[in-house]
Amino acid sequence: MSKSPAKLHPPFRAEHVGSLIRPRPLFDKRCELEEGKCTVEDLKEVENDAVKHVVELQRSLGIRSITDGEVKKASFYDGVFEKLDGMVFMPERPIHEFKRYLPHIALLYAAGKPSDATFYCNGKIRRTKPFYVEEFKAIKRVVPPEEVKNIKINMCPPSWWHHRHGSDLAYDRNVYSNDDEFFDDLGAAYRAEFAELYELGCRNIQLDDPTFAFFCYEPTLSGMREAGVDPEKLLDTYIRSINVCTKDRPTDLRIGLHMCRGNYKGLHFCEGGYDAIAEKVFTGLDVDTLYLEFDDERSGSFDPLKFVPLNKMVVLGLVTSKNPKLENIEDLKRRVDEAATAMSSGDSIRSKEVALNQLCLSPQCGFASVWQGNPVTEEDEKKKLALIVETAKQIWGSDSD
Template sequence: MSNSPAKVLLNPPFRAEHVGSLIRPKPLFDKRCELEKGKCSLDDLKEAESDAVKHVVELQRSLGIKSITDGEVKKASFYDGVFEKLDGMVFMPARPINEFKRYLPHIAMLYAAGVPSDATFYCNGKIKRTKPFYVEEFKAIKSVVPPEEVKNIKINMCPPSWWHHRHGSDLAYNLNVYKNDDEFFDDLGVAYRAEFRELYELGCRNIQLDDPTFAFFCYEPTVSGMREAGVDPEKLLDTYIRSINVCTQGRPSDLRVGLHMCRGNYKGLHFCEGGYDPIAEKVFVGLDVDTLYLEFDDERSGSFDPLKYIPLNKMVVLGLVTSKNPKLERMDVLKRRVDEAATAMSTDNPLRSKVTALNQLCISPQCGFASVWQGNPITEEEEKKKLALIVETAKQIWSDLG
């Protein structure tokens, strides 16, 4: 495994982070609305997207956010950019709803609404990366930051399990192409590793996988639904841990890979709830990543107790500030909660003092502000206030440590 205590000390994430997506600037938002109405083409978006990248990069830099993303402004949804570019994956604009797993909360909503079909991807051939995922996006960010800040750029991408979880091992891929999940995810891993290498060669040192899949295993109705459908939740969880690890294996020692566990963030709505207790020991220890971005913005996220399973060689970014509504959190509450998290990590652990635990922590919003292009019910000014609060809170907490 490439995770080591030395790596964490040499290459820590910034104490104040934002998870990735940002509210679309109005010109781009308006242009997207035109696209939805058929009044322009995707090509017509390009100028507005380029301007938006410059805008959100400057927004982050002006607020003191050091890890720079493009706000994912070129995406319609957070999961865009990978599977539509892979050989072997075919787009299905209207797959029958009975071929989606009903135990998933977001799919159950479609069933309840009587939706007959939904768009998806299906693997009908050997997976191969013949074109890059986010290389052009990285180049675009790189062109608008000073050379010394290129190392701070973060690229967000969807996880390898994103479409698999909707259909399961029986309907995600053609069984004449792949006999089992290991074969399927092995080829996906080759594709992701090639993307990581190309991004690294261009100067990328920070990649974040945005993965709602793991949170489903914390939600009892979903786990019960899996069992009723004849799916072994523990075996499937092992499969999804492995799906990440085959992507991250063999990465350069100075390439930091993080994983964000999301509970859903569709226009300010969540899909599931429940603390990390059911998965913490297996997932926090077993994932071959450097950083875990965990949501703790409200009571549905559970307690900090599962943080006791965080290994000494991993960082944790606490998602304490909600991106779902404009209410501004109080700094004293945020500082207290960071202290509580450090206490949970260090209690009854002779290998980790509270100071050590604090040095493994960072803070951020619980998720992006716009997982889909329409965004959450929050304005850019409200978004800026939340990010500024995170930066100032981080300064006060970690400057106090000396």
């Protein structure tokens, strides 16, 4: 465990994870796109209006970490791999080339789907065009200059397509002979993106990573072993994949990682607490902030928090984004207290007060990881975000760092 909090970058006490319900005009236009009644170009003006809308929504509620709600994406993982040289889109890859031990892939098998869309690496990976530079500029245009430093950009993890196909089918072996070579070039592309965003004023980036939660889910682990995959070795690979992206970053660039258990129209894909991975992942990841889901019984206990180093913040996802039921503020305060207690247990160098200072509050996941959203309305979303802000104020005295 780290002994020094020197690199601690506290995020705002009240956060939201990233994606927000699409405003109705954008939702309707997306429906038109799906029906072939408009083009992607037709979306742009509606998307820009939606960015203004969700930015004002966040600011009006007191959320100081501002995103564009990912409203310009169809899904949370859009915007990276389709822009990389060396990655090719495959609209119909045979289903037998997907790893059946993954719960979301198992559903495709069960549904009898013969194929699914994916990406494949058939050449050297290079970043020749930006991922989210234009998205950052769009948010920057609609916030006051003094708030530019509060803008947060969300992006999918480097392992997103790799995990679907594994080390044997994710890339051409004539291009990369092993995972390290593949992720080294992918990491260089991410670092170049981080650097360009930083030059524009970005100081907060969040990687939304569902892959780590699979290593907490026993059916997936047993499926890996049956398929001849070593879960511990693959876990090490995915930790390294993050670290090659985040290395050598500026000291004032905050990188967070959200460990998601799946969020598709309000549905999750896996269960299990962080116990199985906590020590290795919490200490081994070179990130400043861990966004962790603790919204219901499938999330496990707070006990794994004792492995969080002193130089990392934890954003507790205690408010569910999957249904409209509004949480109780006293329950939230009690659970934050329980988390601080667990975080300081068995650790003589961290008091409960220190632990509490390492905690923040958020929804467990975004409200719309895909454009169709979760079974909540914008009004439900606003009530939950307002509750988070008020709870943070009552616990820490402020929603800011």
